Amino acid sequence: MRLTVNGIEQEITSPPLTALLHVLRDELEITSPKAGCQQGGCGTCTVLVNGEPRRSCLTAVVTVDGASITTLEGLGEPERLSPVQAAFHNRYAAQCGFCTPGMILAATALIERTGGPVERDDVLDALGGHYCRCTGYVKIVDAVMAASRGEVEPVADVPSSEAGEPDVLVKGSPA
Amino acid sequence: MAAETLVPNSADEAAQLFGDGDGVTVFGGGTILMPAIASGRLKPARVLLLHRSGLDGLSIDGGIVRIGAMVSVGELAEGPDDVLARFAREVGDLEVRASATVGGNVCAPPGQEAQRGDLGAPLIALGARVRSIGGGGERTEPVEDFLVGDRGARLVLEIEYDRPSGAWSAQTMRRRHARSYAIANVAICSNADGIRVGVSGIGPTAVRCRAVEQSRNADDVLKDVDPVDDAVASAEYRRKMLTVLVRRALDEVESS
Numbered sequence: 001m002r003l004t005v006n007g008i009e010q011e012i013t014s015p016p017l018t019a020l021l022h023v024l025r026d027e028l029e030i031t032s033p034k035a036g037c038q039q040g041g042c043g044t045c046t047v048l049v050n051g052e053p054r055r056s057c058l059t060a061v062v063t064v065d066g067a068s069i070t071t072l073e074g075l076g077e078p079e080r081l082s083p084v085q086a087a088f089h090n091r092y093a094a095q096c097g098f099c100t101p102g103m104i105l106a107a108t109a110l111i112e113r114t115g116g117p118v119e120r121d122d123v124l125d126a127l128g129g130h131y132c133r134c135t136g137y138v139k140i141v142d143a144v145m146a147a148s149r150g151e152v153e154p155v156a157d158v159p160s161s162e163a164g165e166p167d168v169l170v171k172g173s174p175a
Numbered sequence: 176m177a178a179e180t181l182v183p184n185s186a187d188e189a190a191q192l193f194g195d196g197d198g199v200t201v202f203g204g205g206t207i208l209m210p211a212i213a214s215g216r217l218k219p220a221r222v223l224l225l226h227r228s229g230l231d232g233l234s235i236d237g238g239i240v241r242i243g244a245m246v247s248v249g250e251l252a253e254g255p256d257d258v259l260a261r262f263a264r265e266v267g268d269l270e271v272r273a274s275a276t277v278g279g280n281v282c283a284p285p286g287q288e289a290q291r292g293d294l295g296a297p298l299i300a301l302g303a304r305v306r307s308i309g310g311g312g313e314r315t316e317p318v319e320d321f322l323v324g325d326r327g328a329r330l331v332l333e334i335e336y337d338r339p340s341g342a343w344s345a346q347t348m349r350r351r352h353a354r355s356y357a358i359a360n361v362a363i364c365s366n367a368d369g370i371r372v373g374v375s376g377i378g379p380t381a382v383r384c385r386a387v388e389q390s391r392n393a394d395d396v397l398k399d400v401d402p403v404d405d406a407v408a409s410a411e412y413r414r415k416m417l418t419v420l421v422r423r424a425l426d427e428v429e430s431s
Contacts, residue, residue, distance in 0.1 A: 016180045017222060019213050039210035040271050055270045058209045060202070062180060063226045106270070129268025 001065040006074030016062035021045045023061045024071060032072035032101040043130030046102035047071050053109045072101040075108060084108050086155050087147035095134035103130050107144040118148040179221045186332060189228040193330040195310030199223050201330060203245060203279035206271055230332060238338045244278025244331040251277060256338060261345040262297045262360060278331040281305060285379035288406040289356030295322060295381020299373025300362035303336040319383040341365040344427035346420040358408040361420040363428050370428060377402040377413050393422035
């Protein structure tokens with residue numbers, strides 16, 4: 001099987017019924033899709049499959065053989081955040097951060113789909129399957145609406161990526 | 176041992192690989208199977224995946240709506256008619272609807288904590304027929320008959336119904352948060368011969384309420400339906416709410 005993940009073609013060797021979530025995290029070591037509830041209910045494993053948001057925990061990798069997958073890592077970089085990432089950063093839309101990858105990808109797909117400003121109800125509809133256990137919904141919805149209107153200020157205070165963050169990848173860990 | 180995976184490239188190939196269904200686990204959208212497989216609760220030996228089988232056609236031809244088994248619930252939320260769309264929109268959330276299929280919805284095994292197969296209510300009310308294949312070949316039967324048959328021995332190919340033209344009502348009751356399973360769903364469609372009443376979200380499968388169709392008395396819904404207790408609602412609450420929902424649906428259909 002082959003996947004194009006964030007623009008890079010990858011040969012996949014996991015068994016065909018492996019969840020896309022675990023292919024990304026355990027085989028490719030891409031850890032922004034989080035292993036939350038792992039039954040489709042929480043939203044944090046959401047990735048884009050050919051541009052459309054899908055639950056990677058509910059997606060058997062064989063069913064997306066040949067597809068193009070986008071994770072949070074494919075949207076922007078610390079020095080060059082995507083508009084939704086920048087809006088989340090500037091408007092304090094992330095607290096613990098566990099739901100943030102799924103929220104940002106679903107919001108990015110919503111703005112892509114509508115092609116312009118989105119209303120509050122559109123955001124609630126598009127993010128309805130994404131749970132924020134910090135209950136930071138107000139700032140999240142505000143950030144998505146601001147990003148959709150192009151109201152994104154440059155980000156000045158992103159921590160340097162040279163800060164030497166420890167390697168936190170632990171196989172099987174949800175984080 | 177890892178499961179053997181079968182990926183047919185046509186409906187004919189899918190039917191051939193399915194055979195009489197013995198020992199075959201059919202994989203539609205995966206929204207029910209994936210958590211069970213990933214957690215190790217389900218260890219299927221042979222899995223028939225339908226994503227390349229071509230069973231995803233959706234058409235309206237001569238007033239007959241034909242929905243392939245692999246059409247997503249998300250697609251149904253956008254059409255082909257308002258009755259089905261009204262219930263499809265309530266299933267799961269945007270991403271789950273995009274994966275979930277109509278074939279999976281009518282084949283879903285009973286859930287432990289909540290009831291599945293919400294689309295059964297509108298499909299019964301619409302007079303839908305299920306075209307399936309398995310031991311003994313192909314057959315087409317009313318959805319309410321299909322639901323009480325040996326569903327594991329049938330491979331759903333298509334669901335079809337005459338496009339509705341009469342009055343209809345959709346009543347659905349859920350807890351007030353995203354992705355909540357139904358407490359009860361009631362769908363009524365009227366046609367030249369009378370009304371058809373479908374109820375779902377109240378037990379292992381959706382049920383056609385013939386008593387209400389004849390009497391038009393909401394209390395008669397409990398003659399055909401015996402609601403269950405689960406994590407979403409108690410049977411007692413469901414019984415009380417069902418009569419309310421059926422009364423509202425009858426009122427709406429009769430006043431339009």
